[in-house]
Amino acid sequence: MPLNQSTLKAVIFDLDDTLYDHLHSARFGLQQLARRYPAMESVSIQELEDRYSDALEAVHLRLLSGEVDQQEARTIRMQQLFSSFCISVDDDTAFAEYRQFRADYDSVCQVVAGSHELLSCLMERGYQLAIMTNNLVSEQIPKLRQLDLEQYFDVVSISEDVGVAKPHPKIFEVTLERLGLHRHEVVMVGDSLASDIAGAIGVGMPTVWLDRRPDLKRSSPSEVTEIVSGDLRETTKCVDAILRAHARR
Numbered sequence: 001m002p003l004n005q006s007t008l009k010a011v012i013f014d015l016d017d018t019l020y021d022h023l024h025s026a027r028f029g030l031q032q033l034a035r036r037y038p039a040m041e042s043v044s045i046q047e048l049e050d051r052y053s054d055a056l057e058a059v060h061l062r063l064l065s066g067e068v069d070q071q072e073a074r075t076i077r078m079q080q081l082f083s084s085f086c087i088s089v090d091d092d093t094a095f096a097e098y099r100q101f102r103a104d105y106d107s108v109c110q111v112v113a114g115s116h117e118l119l120s121c122l123m124e125r126g127y128q129l130a131i132m133t134n135n136l137v138s139e140q141i142p143k144l145r146q147l148d149l150e151q152y153f154d155v156v157s158i159s160e161d162v163g164v165a166k167p168h169p170k171i172f173e174v175t176l177e178r179l180g181l182h183r184h185e186v187v188m189v190g191d192s193l194a195s196d197i198a199g200a201i202g203v204g205m206p207t208v209w210l211d212r213r214p215d216l217k218r219s220s221p222s223e224v225t226e227i228v229s230g231d232l233r234e235t236t237k238c239v240d241a242i243l244r245a246h247a248r249r
């Protein structure tokens with residue numbers, strides 16, 4: 001089938017673990033935390049990452065509903081992680097631990113390999129680029145700036161600002177509105193099957209799944225049109241996957 005490039009207008013990227021190497025930063029921050037709380041060393045680093053990720057997602061929904069503010073969300077996130085190890089900490093300690101975790105996290109920030117090359121290549125080809133990410137504005141904008149990623153993007157949609165998180169269709173619709181485009185004119189690239197891929201499929205948007213952990217041998221839903229494994233280092237392969245995903249829409 002010939003690749004139909006004519007109507008692809010924009011590529012929408014997730015941020016954490018698609019362009020920003022969140023796995024690397026979170027792992028370092030959690031390893032430092034576990035050195036201060038040895039009970040956390042009783043589980044594998046993968047298990048610790050999963051518990052942190054669960055706490056992050058659960059509290060983020062409470063933040064979006066207006067039940068808690070940013071500082072409370074960060075405090076509760078850490079308390080929830082601690083409580084999964086039967087460690088009880090007061091609010092001040094939990095927030096102080098969040099700040100230390102965050103400093104450690106930021107100290108090792110890096111992009112997913114190949115991000116700058118891929119974004120430059122897509123920009124040179126004339127595509128609009130957008131970010132669609134679940135988290136706080138005050139956490140995501142500094143990440144874009146730290147890694148010099150902000151320059152590529154015409155639109156940045158952050159769940160805190162939109163009021164709902166992926167996979168809710170509204171954040172996809174708001175991003176399309178901001179781009180001034182139709183769902184058939186874009187491709188969504190993301191690492192999360194539950195948020196990025198399921199959400200995009202739900203609104204009829206073609207997808208490229210970045211499988212950051214091919215070693216886990218996870219299967220993807222049949223609607224996923226293209227898969228890129230590991231990172232974004234192979235620019236040409238990534239661009240081809242985006243074009244094929246769009247052509248098959």
Ligand SMILES: [Mg+2]
Binds near residue numbers: 015018192
């Ligand atoms: Mg992600």
